[in-house]
Amino acid sequence: MTEELPARRLLLVHAHPDDEVIGTGATMAHYVSTGAHVTLVTCTLGEEGEIHVPELSRLAAAEADQLGGYRLVEWERACAALGVTDRRMLGGPGRYRDSGMMGLPTNEHPRAFWQADLDEAAGHLVEIMREIRPQVMITYDENGFYGHPDHIQAHRVAMRAAELADADGPEKIYWTAMPLSVLLDGMEAFRESESNPFADVEKADDLPFGTPDEEIAARIDGTDHSAKKTAAMRAHATQIPDNSWLYGIAGDFGGEFMGVEYYTLVKGTRGPGSGPFGWESDLFSGLA
Numbered sequence: 001m002t003e004e005l006p007a008r009r010l011l012l013v014h015a016h017p018d019d020e021v022i023g024t025g026a027t028m029a030h031y032v033s034t035g036a037h038v039t040l041v042t043c044t045l046g047e048e049g050e051i052h053v054p055e056l057s058r059l060a061a062a063e064a065d066q067l068g069g070y071r072l073v074e075w076e077r078a079c080a081a082l083g084v085t086d087r088r089m090l091g092g093p094g095r096y097r098d099s100g101m102m103g104l105p106t107n108e109h110p111r112a113f114w115q116a117d118l119d120e121a122a123g124h125l126v127e128i129m130r131e132i133r134p135q136v137m138i139t140y141d142e143n144g145f146y147g148h149p150d151h152i153q154a155h156r157v158a159m160r161a162a163e164l165a166d167a168d169g170p171e172k173i174y175w176t177a178m179p180l181s182v183l184l185d186g187m188e189a190f191r192e193s194e195s196n197p198f199a200d201v202e203k204a205d206d207l208p209f210g211t212p213d214e215e216i217a218a219r220i221d222g223t224d225h226s227a228k229k230t231a232a233m234r235a236h237a238t239q240i241p242d243n244s245w246l247y248g249i250a251g252d253f254g255g256e257f258m259g260v261e262y263y264t265l266v267k268g269t270r271g272p273g274s275g276p277f278g279w280e281s282d283l284f285s286g287l288a
């Protein structure tokens with residue numbers, strides 16, 4: 001199978017529809033544009049999400065419980081905007097359910113991803129790894145970037161699958177990250193903004209994310225694809241309202257913030273880099 005695929009193959013493992021664009025949308029669009037094969041695996045349908053489109057409010061889990069099916073369509077539209085055609089739901093659509101925020105009763109739902117058997121869930125991902133044999137994989141750190149149970153579980157499943165897949169698994173593994181310098185700049189830039197996501201945050205240490213710049217391994221500049229990322233965000237209208245601070249970044253700060261994404265490297269050899277910390281500009285650099 002891989003002989004029919006492009007030479008460079010990137011696998012991303014995300015928890016809900018919308019995570020792919022928020023954290024890695026510019027990276028995905030960038031590598032699609034370079035001819036790499038980009039495979040997105042999303043682990044749940046996002047059934048427990050909020051609904052920021054009033055006319056769709058009855059789709060909520062506590063009412064018609066149809067949000068998952070609707071977010072599947074949003075997800076497909078967002079992937080189309082990014083140019084990503086190989087998109088998979090782990091175990092098939094509906095196999096694992098959105099667990100809700102940490103500590104909620106929805107964490108106990110029998111199909112909640114948080115309750116998934118690790119090796120069974122990882123087995124579904126191993127099958128995909130054996131099919132596409134990705135050189136590079138992106139997922140979250142052990143805290144799921146911000147502590148959501150599905151993000152933590154996505155990390156665990158992705159890392160377990162990479163172990164089980166052996167030679168078919170990725171040679172390099174990256175975790176999404178936000179450099180502290182960028183976080184602090186963002187907090188300063190938003191200080192006077194109406195939709196300030198950091199309004200209740202006194203200092204960066206109060207946030208569940210933020211990585212010392214010297215621990216960042218890669219800075220992927222996808223600013224040429226910022227418009228695609230914004231279009232993909234618009235596809236996730238139930239999750240990202242028109243007044244979201246995320247659009248504020250795009251509007252007030254241009255592509256720099258929206259189109260640049262950062263990663264730590266947790267497996268593999270770091271390729272040549274630049275700047276004070278030698279950040280890579282290509283996730284496929286340093287491959288054997």
Ligand SMILES: CC(=O)N[C@H]1[C@@H](O[C@@H]2[C@H](O)[C@H](O)[C@@H](O)[C@H](O)[C@H]2O)O[C@H](CO)[C@@H](O)[C@@H]1O
Pocket residue numbers: 016017018019022046047048049050098099100101148239
């Ligand atoms: C980006 C992300 O992971 N979103 C998740 C998250 O959404 C949060 C949730 O709705 C919370 O209640 C809100 O206060 C918060 O602003 C949202 O980011 O959790 C949802 C439920 O598990 C999930 O569907 C959504 O994709």
Ligand SMILES: [Zn+2]
Pocket residue numbers: 015016019148151
């Ligand atoms: Zn998520």
